[in-house]
Amino acid sequence: MPEKLPVDRVIRESEENDYSDSKFLNSRDDIGTQLLCDAAARQGLEVHYHRRLIFEVFNDKQRVVFRQNSPGNSAVYTYCARQKQIAKNILARGGVPVPTGGMFERYGSALRYFKEADTAVTVKPNDGSSGSGVSSSVTNETEFEKAWEFARKYSRNIIVEQNIYGEDIRVIVIGGKAEAAYVRIPAHVVGDGKSSIRELVEYKNSLRMKNPSLRLDLIRRFDLLERNQTSLDLVPAVGEKVQLTTVANASAGGETVQIFDYLSQDILAVAEKAALCFPGLVQVGVDLIYTGTSNLDTETIAPAYVIEVNSNPGICDAVFPCYGRAIDIPEKLLSHVFASGTVNQQVQSPLAIDLASPYRYQEFDRAFRRGIHRQVDLIVQAAYARNLELESFSDTVFTLRSARSRCMFHGGIPEGVRMVSRKITRNRSWMADILPRSDGFDPKTTPSLRKFRLLVVGRKLVSALHIQPGEPGKGAVRAEVSDLVSPSVLPILERTLSAIFDPPLAGIEILAEDISADMQSQNWSVQDAVCNPFLGWHQFPERGVGRDVSSALIQELFPDVTDSEVPVEGVRLVIKGNVQGVGFRGWLKLMAIRHSVSGWVKNLPDGSVEAVLEGSPAGISALEKLCHKGPDAATVESVAREAGSCTGRLAFTAMA
Structure with a gap:
């Protein structure tokens, strides 16, 4: 039999932790953010809070931007972690043990797979978090149909995979090193011979309300009871344990037991290897199923299987475990980022005009697909021109490699674009508050101004378009005007990039009287900024010669590859x-x-x-x-x- 973790012993010896006197218990703010701010104060760091869980922590040498619990997360790796099938592909290719399975859009195909697999499966949405839509240990067609419908509430694409039996562990990995771990026990009650399950749940929820980490995640899900047709009015016998759900997430009523002190290095190594598959994430929550150390001598069963990874793991469960000692993750996280400088905002070089070369395939617009796939095609074309290696993880996620560099993309977004920049640029009201405009700008003058779209790669303005109204019933006409741009626009671009935390790729829309004239002597307003600009607009303008902005991006990301060396x-x-x-x-x-x-x-x-x-x-x-x-x-x-x-x-x- 596999060796079990000493969860019961930890529960028995530590008893349930009491946080009734915690200052965080009645807080209305995000507790993770508060914990990080408290840790920053203890380390003599300053904090500047923006909004929407975005804040900066800094000293006189470094400035680190956080989105909730995560410092400087890559938008691309955040997307990959959330898309479970992509994450699974990345993990598998990185040599991390993962359950077998597949992703399905149609119920019939998924059902056939389930029947052919002839084993218990887990059914979960491809896009989701916190255990939403997940059903485990599905063993028959009736259960499968219910699990499918539950998962479809959260995602169009559904993952059906082998159910791994063992103990559910969340490992927090910071900078590639495991720093905390806890077992998550599915929501359950223990009978006293007098109270119904409903009454026992009410009592347990009253205890959860005294834990800062669990107070908002009360027990409300009873899918295992429903599967077994067990009534909430049933009175369990004294000492009888009744499991309520098939998943162990704290958000679904699960309880946490700190187990980090008892895990072998073999188990921690699996989690660390999984986290290193996502180098754009400083802190990773690795969810794995521990199968037992006695399986280490077999070739088919791993000591632990990684179920998924989380790019923004909750830090409260480690600080406020139900059982076992607390681990100060905020302290460890801040110590790491300020000691290593891994997410330090470096001093930026001055912005310059460095226009991309003319695009020689402008007449072959039909060669490229539409939408996000056009972004992929254009970047891959530029990559092949420089003999870069391509590895695809989905139809929109891929990695490019040279002899000395690598970069992952989601569509046209390179991994260096941070999630905080994506969040800000997708919030219209926030953008309206922070985007610069000329002194005394009068919004009433907007209809009289011209619209320009400027593309910045690295610290270089590589292309500019004049967006002109088209004929009635037709779209706008984009005219290439890069050669006309006045250098006086550069300070405006600097201010805009700084406001959105300096992404390495940005499309910036400016309203101005004349882009070739001195910007200080005219009305102007930055109307928009995006981190996933349409590259095809600049390579296939309706008027003028397009600019090869995809090649400019590849050149910026892979400076070690020059045209003469290809x-x-x-x-x-x-x-x-x-x-x-x-x-x-x-x-x-x-x-x-x-x-x-x-x-x-x-x-x-x-x-x-x-x-x-x-x-x-x-x-x-x-x-x-x-x-x-x-x-x-x-x-x-x-x-x-x-x-x-x-x-x-x-x-x-x-x-x-």
């Missing part, structure tokens, strides 16, 4: 199968453009297709893989490859 190779492919009369040549031309590959393609008399390709090894390799499938109407039987010469071709031609 290797170029040539290959000749012969593709056989049903590949003529199915649009193969037109498709390959568009795919070649996406991969920054030049050359040509033509039909051969024997019914095959010949392609001569020239580009970076990474771009050629990815394009060749696509050729094994071809467009939807094609059926590829084989792809023969041989080395070709490089002639410096700059375009791709689909030959008649």
